[in-house]
Amino acid sequence: MIKHIVLWKLKEHAEGADRASNAAKMKTMLDACADLVPGILKLEAVVAQPGLEATYDVVLYSEFADKAALDAYQNHPSHLALKPFFGAVREARQCMDYEI
Template identity: 75%
Template sequence: MIKHIVMWKLKDAAEGADRATNARKMKELLDACNGIVPGMGKFEVALAQPGLEATYDVVLYSEFADKAALDGYLEHPQHQALKPFFAAVRDERQCMDYEV
């Protein structure tokens, strides 16, 4: 199994919206990707919550049966379509994939 974790820190304002609005839009777009390829397991998107420690605004935690399933997700047109918006609103991005 491959675990794929991505975190984004967003700009204060971008694409005509504030950070919180863009974070909610990112979550909606990512949530819509749940189950788009075979071999995708857990797929969880969360936003930073007031009162809890967070250095990033949006996090994706996902699991894939194998590297082929992860690659299928990364190359899927629905996932690719997210990239322009995400690039426009993000300030930083961190990613880690690891096999268990």
Template identity: 80%
Template sequence: MLKHIVMWKLKDQAEGADRAANAQKMKELLDACAGIVPGILKFEVALAQPGLEATYDVVLYSEFADRAALDAYQDHPQHVALKPFVIAVREARQCMDYEI
């Protein structure tokens, strides 16, 4: 199994919207990718919550059956289509993939 964790810090303003609106849109776009390929075992998108410590605004925690499933997700047209928006609104990105 492969875990794929990504965190994004968003710009205060981008694409005509503020950070909170862009975080919500990003969550909706990512949530729509939850079942787009076989081999996605877990797919969870969360937003930073007021009152809880967070240095990033959006996190994706996902588990894939194997590297082929992650690669299929990365290359899927629906996932590829959301990348321009994410790139436009992000200030920083951290990612870690690891096998267990």
């Protein structure tokens, strides 16, 4: 199994919206990817919650059956379609994949 974790810190304003609106839009877009390809075992997108410590604004936690499933997800047209918006609203991005 491969775990794929991505964190985004967002710009205060981008694409005509504030940070909170863009974070909510990112979550909706990520949630729509939950069943894109066979082998996605779990896909959870979360927006930082007020009152709880967070250094990033949006987190994606996902699990894939194997590297082939992760690769299929990464290269799926619906996933690739997210990248322009995510790139425009993000200030920073961190990612880690690991096998267990």
